[in-house]
Amino acid sequence: MRQSSKNRNRVLSWLGLLPFLLFCLAFEIVPILLLLRDSLFTRAGELTAANYQGAVAPLYLRSFWNSIKLSGITALLGTTIGLVVGYGVFRWPSKRVQDSLIALSDVTTNFAGAPLAFAFIIVLGSNGLITQFFLKYLDIKLYPEFSVYSLSGLILAYLYFQLPLMVLLIIPAFGGIKKEWRESATNLGANTYQFWWNIGLPILAPSLIAGFVLLFANAFGAYATAYTLTGSKLSLVTLQIGFTITGEVLHEPGIGQAMAVLSLLIMGTCIAIYQVATSRARKWTRG
């Protein structure tokens, strides 16, 4: 008697989740699944790999390569520089200053998009503030070798929001390195380098991997900054997919879909690695 009412309670409980599940299905899960399905079929309705073949044709392959290059470089720079900056912030003696620096990072990492791109044009454009500074005071001509509208400009702009993201991620990771470990290592004869090499960095490693992967995904999926800064000059995956929607480029919509699915695979892999890395990091620094 009581067992069936318990089961009924359980079913009713799951029912409470229904509105949310329906929302996710309708606007997230089902559209993505349909996207996947459509990418595997031609307009006539036949199963095909043509879209994917088209997506890796030289023209589009270049955009993948650019996106990967951009994401990889900004992730690498962001991780390494962010590690150093993060340590500097972490070890700052005044808590007030530390909190303000963390708040600053919190705010600036969300500053991606058009305003950021434009700010970089002001600073590093052909008549930009820094450009002029280099010209007038250091006698260095940045242009035309460098252009803020090129890949290198984009890297600098992306770095603007990648760096604080890494700083925010790595500071708690430093916090997870217990004081007692450093003390017992010193007690057993290790100097600073030995501590970091044998204990500190290995403990940080999962967080570093998690950070790198997150930064990579962050850059790979970005659109607004690149769009504002480069328009259609530089070929990136997100921009190409955007063109598919707005119809600015004439190609089979299937190719756009294939590119979208490939992007999801890349992002999905990043997220999976991120989850594994963070749970490993948490395990080590908990006990």
Place this chain on the structure above:
Amino acid sequence: MMTYLELTDISKNFGNVVAVKDFNLSIKKGQLVSFLGPSGCGKTTTLRMIGGFEIPDSGTILLADEDISKIPPNRRGIGMVFQSYALFPNMTILENVMFGLKMQHKPKKEMTSIAEKVLDLVRLQNTAKRYPHQLSGGQQQRIALARALAIQPRVLLLDEPLSALDAEVRVALRGEIRRIQSDLGITTVYVTHDQEEALSISDMVVVMNNGLVEQIGTPQEIYRKPDTRFVATFIGTANEFHGIVTDSENVKAGNLVIKTSGLHNFSIGSEVVALVRPENVEVFDQKPTDSMVNVVEGDVDTITFHGAITRLGINAGGKMITADVTITGRNILSYHQHVWLSFNPEYCKVMAEK
């Protein structure tokens, strides 16, 4: 005094796990009854069933002859004090205490006067305008008690109310809880894993283990006349002598022949264990006269000072025996000293070896 709260054949399972089985208890009005046992023994589950936060799988709960099993927790008229105090962080102390009265839609004047009275009772009148996080743990628990008392509940339930507090605060607060309970004459069920707590404040103690009731009795009965092996060893400490019944009075345990006050319930040859509490073991620094019974000799192995008493661990030919003594100026003992122990057959409790 008539039975006020009655639990009959209460059982509760969580999936495959038996939490409580065949629980029977009658509580008279105004009594303070403790549920005592180790973690997982079912005491909290039973308490929560009285409060209405768990539904028994079988059995009935009668309060003043009324079956309350089907009544939801917010209409049983039962006050509850939680281990974590559970004061509402978003309300002041006064608002917390008045909460139950507000739910009863009492007029503002009445609410305030009852709340002030009850804050008086726990001697925290001047905290009314403060917030919970500004109070210490002990103060928060007293407010939680005041809040539960404000609604004048028919039964008061306390779920390990002192476990989260410092030792000193615990001792002081448990006395206060008992005082208030006794003054108000409110029927109370008190869950704890601390036997000293249970023994010091209860009218009756229910000892539980693995979902079953081991024994119900007054603190004195539980301590002096344990019914089961579990109760004997859970309450206080006891020396255990494992052996065989040789005749109507004696148990042979290793080299020792233990004289008891009567073994009529046991057949000759049955395996038993004889239990003797440390305070009933006398210690002599010289061989006692032959007229003394149950004499064991050994060497002092450990001496632990506990203030009023000193606990000795004596190695008697490989077997460790614990004895509690009061050390006066004349009988200082030292390590490895050879001593003689003896205990009165009256204080020897024999139970079947399970």
Place this chain on the structure above:
Amino acid sequence: MMGSLKKSKPSSGQIFIVGIFIFYMILPIIATYIFSIATRWDRTILPEGYSLEGYMEATTNPYFFITLKNSLVLSVASVLVSLFVVVPTVYWVHVKLHSAKPLLDLLMILPFGIPGVVLALALVQVYNFQPISRSPLLLTAATVVFTMPFMYRSVSNNLAAVDIPTLTEAAQSLGANTFNVLWRVIIPNIFPGILSGSLLVFATVFAEFTLARLIVGAGFKTFPMLLVEYTRKDGTIAAGMSVISFTIAWIVSLLILWASGKGIKVSRESIGAR
């Protein structure tokens, strides 16, 4: 803190590194602020003159207020939908259906793995029928999906810091029915989380360009879209609009800090950041 010595001053290396970091972060922002009030700034380090003409010209453009209104409406709508969809669900799972938490966590990670363009593409192709095709409604759904994780994290952290089950039982033992429990005990105690989450969603949606441009486009111009137009037309006005965006973001960040600061004082460690 690591290290055995309690330092009172930062080392020179620290000052250098952190200093460069701060410079890198702040310079573009300050440059934008100055650019918006500069008359001419393409030949010198500092502007040749200052004027508020850019702002005045911006406000004369009818599109300025239309896009501002659109963005505000979109942001508020996203917050409301997010509140209705996410908050009850988080509470329900936390209290009644804990076994569903892994599922909920997974669903809340998903949006991070979907780039804006991909979501836009998928939605536009699936919902290509009237009345929802290329409409602000579809856009709102997209922004809610995108910002769900923020509302979730904020409310979820707050829930974890407050012992909901015990408070619920305490309130029930004092005679409160379901409504009273929710209204007088639960909601006041998770309000800071709800507030922080709402502010975060508001700020994120206000600044959102990708979804707005690709899903609706010219039919529902948002503030960021106008900004991008001006970056190609008139730099000063574009800078002015950037200033407005920055300022709104700053204000919201401060409000979020204030909201989580006024949160329930249980213990400092248990209140999640962000």
